[in-house]
Amino acid sequence: MSGVRQQIVARDEADMRVDKWFQRHFPDLPFGRLAKLLRTGQVRVDSKRVKPGDRVQPGQSVRIPPLGAPVTREKPAVQGPSKADLRLAEDLKRRILFKDAEVLVIDKPAGLAVQGGSNTTRHLDGVLELLKLGADEAPRLVHRLDKDTSGVLVLGRTRQAAQWLTHAFRRKETEKVYWALTVGVPEVEGGKIDLPLGKQGSQGQERVGVDEDAGKRAVTHYQVLETAGKKAAFLALRPITGRTHQLRAHMAALGTPIHGDGKYGGRAAFLDAEELPKKMHLHARHLRINRPDGGVLEATAPLPDHMRTAWALFGFDPDAALPAL
Secondary structure (H helix, E strand, O other), X not given: OXXXXXXXXXXXXXXXXXXXXXXXXOOOOOHHHHHHXXXXXXXXXXXXXXOOOOEEOOOOEEEEOOOOOXXXXXXXXXXXXXXXXXXXXXXXXXXXXXXXXXXXXXXXXXXXXXXXXXXXXXXXXXXXXHHOOXXXXXXXEOOOOOOOOEEEEXXXXXXXXXHXXXXXXXXXXXXXXXXXXXXXXXXXXXXXXXXXXXXXXXXXXXXXXXXXXXXXXXXXXXXEEEEEOOOEEEEEEEEOOOOOOHHHHHHHHOOOOEOOOHHXXXXXXXXXXXXXOOOOXXXXXXXXXXXXXXXXXXXXXXXXXXXXXHHHHXXXXXXXXXXXX
16 A cells, blocks of 8 residues: 555444554554554554554544555465354344344353353354354443353444443442342341452452451342241342452352352352252342433343252242342
8 A cells, every 4th residue: 555545443443552553444554564654653542642452433543654566475264154153143042131233142151152262162252253143343332240140131233332331330320139048048138238359269269258457349229038946048139339249249248149159159058958959049030221322221130040950959930030139
């Protein structure tokens, strides 16, 4: 390419990093070459110098200098999705709770990680390309659920939708209600848990716990909906903050750990009943988000099979009304 030209940032490129913007438009441009162009001021946005991590906004003008001859790379052979990924994608399609042009809501199964990590090769992020469902691009993650937590998970189907969804979660503009089975019954039937949480444990064994000195504020509203004597309780939980493992750590701090959550409750987190599944009984039941156009996004996920077994055993109502938390 010869000569200098200007290119306007498109609407769907809002908040994109400068290096990612160039990667989209000039995939053959090496990062080292781009870094030098940025460092020497040859690439500018609205006539201002920028760094690779700076973000562009719609309508801005990007100065594009001569980029040099494209680097020819031997492209690796493209491998198709594995049979396991195809099976997982088909299962997730059957779990769709809501879909429109902007949003995809699925009922995430317990045991499925949202993203990969050490020793985690099967995860939702790895099959997003198989969940386009007719769209031009793969849906994007905008929030997380623990691997062993089931229920409502929202994906953005466009870059713009992913941005407003991400902002809604970060600004605590969402209403989330979880259902849980606890070992034991909280002394107070309902209220607010306001206990700061901080990281504990060694690398590879990290967890969070109450830390009054260095912990970050964590707030959970809860309500006991039904009980089985003093043995177990069916709770509705609403996290106001979004700390890692917040609900699990808060319930353990009350002395009523979530059934199946050995990480936070140890042996005390398992009710003594052979017919009761040992999986963690924490479910993202309901989610409500105000949309930028004035509408409302709401989704409710049915109880998973292992929790339905527990609800039947204790005589709890699997279709109980959502409380005002």
